[in-house]
Amino acid sequence: MKAGALAWLVIVSALCAVLAARLHRGIDLQTDMTALLPVEARDPITDRAEHRFAELLTGRILILIGDRDRSEARASGSILAEALAASGMASSVTYRFPSDAWRDIGKMYFPYRYGLLSEVDRKRLEQNRGQEIANRALASIYAPASPIDAELLRQDPFLLLPEFLSHLPNPLAALTPDDGILSIREGDITWVMLVAQLNGNAYAGAFQDRFISLFNTICRNIATKTPSVKILRLGAVFYAHAGGKSATLEATHLSIISTIGTTLLILCVFRALRPLWLMVLTITVGVVCAFAVCVSLFGGLHALVLLFGVGLNGIAIDYCWQYVTARFGPKAENPTDRLRRVLPGIALGGATTLIGYATLLLAPFPGLIQLAVFSAVGLIGSFVTIVLWLPYLDSSQPLTHGDHMLATAHLLWIFWGDARYMATRRCVLVLLGGLVMVGAAHLKINNDVRRQQTLDSTLHAQEVLIRHLVQMPMGAQFVFVQKPDREQVLRTEEALQTRLALATHDGVLGGFQSMAQFIPSISRQRQNRDLVANRLMGPFLDTYFKRLGVEGNVQTGNSVVTYLTPDLITRDSPIAFVRDLLVESEDGATTGLVLLSNVERPAEIQRIADSIPGVHFVDIAEEISGLLNKDYRCAMILIAVSVMLMLPVVIWRYGISGGIRVAIPPVIAVAATPPLIAVIGMDFTFFGAMGLVLVLSIGFDYAVFCQEVEKGQRPTTMLGILLALATTLLSFGVLAWSNTFAVRSFGVTLLVGTTLAFLMSPIASDRSSKLFSTKG
Amino acid sequence: LSGRFWQTRRINGIPTILTSNGDFLLVPDYGLIWRVEQPLRATTIITKEGVRQIVNDNEVQHIEASRTPLVTHLNELLNAAMVGDWKALRHDFVVAKTGDQAWRAILTPLRRDDLVTGTLSSIVITGGATVDNVEISHRNGDSEHLRFFDQTISQAPLRDEDARLLAGKGLGSASHE
Numbered sequence: 001m002k003a004g005a006l007a008w009l010v011i012v013s014a015l016c017a018v019l020a021a022r023l024h025r026g027i028d029l030q031t032d033m034t035a036l037l038p039v040e041a042r043d044p045i046t047d048r049a050e051h052r053f054a055e056l057l058t059g060r061i062l063i064l065i066g067d068r069d070r071s072e073a074r075a076s077g078s079i080l081a082e083a084l085a086a087s088g089m090a091s092s093v094t095y096r097f098p099s100d101a102w103r104d105i106g107k108m109y110f111p112y113r114y115g116l117l118s119e120v121d122r123k124r125l126e127q128n129r130g131q132e133i134a135n136r137a138l139a140s141i142y143a144p145a146s147p148i149d150a151e152l153l154r155q156d157p158f159l160l161l162p163e164f165l166s167h168l169p170n171p172l173a174a175l176t177p178d179d180g181i182l183s184i185r186e187g188d189i190t191w192v193m194l195v196a197q198l199n200g201n202a203y204a205g206a207f208q209d210r211f212i213s214l215f216n217t218i219c220r221n222i223a224t225k226t227p228s229v230k231i232l233r234l235g236a237v238f239y240a241h242a243g244g245k246s247a248t249l250e251a252t253h254l255s256i257i258s259t260i261g262t263t264l265l266i267l268c269v270f271r272a273l274r275p276l277w278l279m280v281l282t283i284t285v286g287v288v289c290a291f292a293v294c295v296s297l298f299g300g301l302h303a304l305v306l307l308f309g310v311g312l313n314g315i316a317i318d319y320c321w322q323y324v325t326a327r328f329g330p331k332a333e334n335p336t337d338r339l340r341r342v343l344p345g346i347a348l349g350g351a352t353t354l355i356g357y358a359t360l361l362l363a364p365f366p367g368l369i370q371l372a373v374f375s376a377v378g379l380i381g382s383f384v385t386i387v388l389w390l391p392y393l394d395s396s397q398p399l400t401h402g403d404h405m406l407a408t409a410h411l412l413w414i415f416w417g418d419a420r421y422m423a424t425r426r427c428v429l430v431l432l433g434g435l436v437m438v439g440a441a442h443l444k445i446n447n448d449v450r451r452q453q454t455l456d457s458t459l460h461a462q463e464v465l466i467r468h469l470v471q472m473p474m475g476a477q478f479v480f481v482q483k484p485d486r487e488q489v490l491r492t493e494e495a496l497q498t499r500l501a502l503a504t505h506d507g508v509l510g511g512f513q514s515m516a517q518f519i520p521s522i523s524r525q526r527q528n529r530d531l532v533a534n535r536l537m538g539p540f541l542d543t544y545f546k547r548l549g550v551e552g553n554v555q556t557g558n559s560v561v562t563y564l565t566p567d568l569i570t571r572d573s574p575i576a577f578v579r580d581l582l583v584e585s586e587d588g589a590t591t592g593l594v595l596l597s598n599v600e601r602p603a604e605i606q607r608i609a610d611s612i613p614g615v616h617f618v619d620i621a622e623e624i625s626g627l628l629n630k631d632y633r634c635a636m637i638l639i640a641v642s643v644m645l646m647l648p649v650v651i652w653r654y655g656i657s658g659g660i661r662v663a664i665p666p667v668i669a670v671a672a673t674p675p676l677i678a679v680i681g682m683d684f685t686f687f688g689a690m691g692l693v694l695v696l697s698i699g700f701d702y703a704v705f706c707q708e709v710e711k712g713q714r715p716t717t718m719l720g721i722l723l724a725l726a727t728t729l730l731s732f733g734v735l736a737w738s739n740t741f742a743v744r745s746f747g748v749t750l751l752v753g754t755t756l757a758f759l760m761s762p763i764a765s766d767r768s769s770k771l772f773s774t775k776g
Numbered sequence: 777l778s779g780r781f782w783q784t785r786r787i788n789g790i791p792t793i794l795t796s797n798g799d800f801l802l803v804p805d806y807g808l809i810w811r812v813e814q815p816l817r818a819t820t821i822i823t824k825e826g827v828r829q830i831v832n833d834n835e836v837q838h839i840e841a842s843r844t845p846l847v848t849h850l851n852e853l854l855n856a857a858m859v860g861d862w863k864a865l866r867h868d869f870v871v872a873k874t875g876d877q878a879w880r881a882i883l884t885p886l887r888r889d890d891l892v893t894g895t896l897s898s899i900v901i902t903g904g905a906t907v908d909n910v911e912i913s914h915r916n917g918d919s920e921h922l923r924f925f926d927q928t929i930s931q932a933p934l935r936d937e938d939a940r941l942l943a944g945k946g947l948g949s950a951s952h953e
Binding site: 132133135136138139140141142143144148149150151153154163166176179547548549550 | 783785787788789790791792794796810812815816818820829831832834836837839849854887914916918922
């Protein structure tokens with residue numbers, strides 16, 4: 001034994017060293033939910049394109065700076081723009097445009113004007129309704145205050161380009177350029193807009209912290225200078241930071257509650273500190289082992305894995321309780337004897353738990369596999385610590401002050417075993433059955449991430465205000481088009497455009513933006529030129545000019561042989577954002593992004609996308625929800641599988657009827673918890689399913705302890721279980737009060753599930769508990 | 777406010793002087809209907825929602841205000857000029873007004889690089905009880921002269937047709953939008 005303890009000390013020290021080295025180099029703690037994406041067989045090009053666009057969207061920030069005084073708002077905007085640009089944390093900052101930037105858009109398009117037709121004009125010419133275009137041009141000339149001059153009349157007699165430009169999608173239409181800066185006047189406040197693209201990952205903690213602290217410093221400087229200035233912010237980085245901050249704060253509060261609670265519990269029960277140290281040591285060794293092994297195996301760790309993993313590892317405390325409460329029992333003088341007495345129970349409990357965690361390895365999701373390794377290694381680490389170290393560190397004094405507690409804990413056993421309570425037992429079971437049935441009818445499984453993220457309310461209010469002011473639609477959905485070259489992408493986008501325009505008309509979505517709207521494909525430009533030459537200029541130009549008395553030549557533009565291409569949009573153009581809608585990757589594929597806004601019926605978009613080759617519909621929120629749904633189903637199947645795998649172990653030890661008996665309390669707890677949660681009106685989620693994994697293992701532990709115990713030791717065992725339950729509730733049950741929906745779901749599941757498992761645990765013992773018979 | 781107008785337009789480089797006439801209806805805070813009768817029948821309806829043009833009972837243009845704030849702004853200025861709303865005009869122009877009963881106002885753009893007013897060199901408005909003449913001069917030498925007459929201010933409800941146009945509907949039976 002001594003040799004074992006020393007060997008374990010060597011191993012743990014080595015793992016500590018590994019972990020320390022890793023921590024020193026910095027550990028990549030992922031927080032991005034998309035990092036949990038399943039390792040499905042996905043097209044790597046699709047994957048990369050999607051990733052790139054998602055990064056583009058999450059890296060964008062939009063700031064509105066407002067003040068009653070126009071010049072104060074503008075000055076503050078300049079300070080922010082300069083500071084952001086100087087920080088090196090933004091790859092682009094868009095604030096002030098050169099005053100002729102908008103005219104430059106016209107200049108860019110002008111040489112190619114005969115190849116550019118608005119959708120409506122193209123239809124008119126296709127249907128030989130050129131007269132309408134001629135009439136419109138005349139009407140425009142005679143309209144009041146029309147800005148038409150002779151030059152324009154000669155070069156674009158039918159005013160086709162102004163018509164094309166006025167039909168371009170304008171996502172920021174609510175903003176007007178005011179002396180080079182996009183502004184909105186609402187009430188007496190002038191808002192100016194700044195857009196920036198961050199050059200770091202908005203979800204990476206370190207970048208987030210650096211950026212937010214910089215941003216806040218700039219804002220404070222502005223506020224000191226001009227206290228009246230209001231700054232509204234919108235961007236994933238702000239949400240992610242606020243989310244992280246509130247989660248940290250909440251985790252701190254909850255962990256203070258559970259630490260103080262657990263400490264008080266141990267002090268009250270044992271009137272000594274030593275059991276506390278033993279438990280802390282047990283868990284710490286487990287977590288260190290798990291952490292070290294995981295970072296060595298996977299290189300990094302997902303934050304959710306760490307969170308749940310530490311939780312799953314926490315189950316080791318149940319074995320610790322069994323060991324330390326043995327001091328209250330009879331014949332408790334020698335720590336090694338005490339260990340020997342509880343060893344079969346905790347070994348078997350540990351084995352079933354290990355099976356439960358190991359089944360997670362079967363899951364095809366990287367997240368669950370990491371979690372399985374983390375918790376299994378942690379559990380083994382803790383278990384070995386209990387067996388090899390605790391007897392040496394423990395006091396040999398038996399405890400004698402526990403009679404009252406032992407008697408109380410034993411009451412549950414009496415309730416299940418004593419013939420007097422049979423009627424009550426039946427009533428309780430019937431009541432439970434009834435509640436489960438009611439709950440089952442109301443049970444809703446919901447893995448919609450949009451509901452599970454709790455958005456920071458101040459930021460959300462700012463977002464609503466920004467979206468109202470800028471009239472920006474909601475949604476992070478997009479379609480992307482993949483083809484071997486640019487021309488084919490643009491042509492496909494044009495085909496898609498026709499379908500999407502119809503769908504927009506039908507209310508399927510609010511609108512869309514694509515490169516092809518700004519830069520038509522070359523084949524489309526060629527068609528347009530033919531239409532203009534043959535169906536507009538040819539039949540109508542002479543009469544039109546005669547009517548206006550215009551003499552001289554018309555530059556019909558047919559001399560232009562080149563075509564408009566996306567490269568012509570410059571980086572500082574007000575429509576520079578369009579450049580991001582087309583990506584040419586080095587592997588030869590070209591991807592076009594079509595942004596969708598206010599998608600009402602995603603299924604129809606999916607149908608449209610499916611009907612055009614090379615078009616994929618992406619809905620990030622939907623994708624993560626779908627992923628969680630899959631994870632959820634997977635976790636539920638795995639729970640069933642692990643029951644099947646645990647059964648042989650308990651049957652091997654207790655025989656068929658004994659084994660089944662042991663399985664009853666955990667299985668009931670797992671099956672009844674989701675409906676019981678539904679009774680209180682909560683939806684069941686993937687995170688709840690993760691809770692059930694833990695409930696199952698805990699339930700098996702309690703049941704095994706009850707089955708193993710000798711008659712004389714029953715009160716001690718029950719006290720151990722009761723205390724284990726109390727710690728579980730103190731560490732996980734409190735999560736039921738979390739503000740984060742996911743964590744709350746996990747917490748409530750554990751609260752209900754473990755309580756149930758505890759209450760049923762004596763059923764597992766075939767020696768004294770009879771449910772419905774008065775014999776025994 | 778309703779009345780008739782006579783518009784002459786000189787476009788530098790085109791020998792013909794473009795003249796047109798027709799009637800107009802301006803409903804404050806609502807919109808403007810500009811009905812050209814000669815030399816062609818064309819109706820321009822300018823409201824907060826946008827600009828529409830109807831020629832020979834066919835809607836040939838419909839620009840939503842949300843897409844082109846510039847157009848909206850232009851029309852706000854036009855409305856302000858037609859009713860003599862100096863306060864609104866001072867956002868974009870230096871206004872020099874002389875006379876009282878019969879007055880004359882000269883407007884010069886505040887910002888030369890403004891997309892709407894930047895191409896103008898001046899606007900001269902004369903009037904008495906109502907605005908009678910608006911002379912718009914562009915920096916490129918083009919000019920536009922609007923003469924208003926037979927103006928009446930009425931509180932009477934709008935004619936059905938006009939109400940329909942302002943509400944964004946088509947011309948009578950011509951359109952069923």
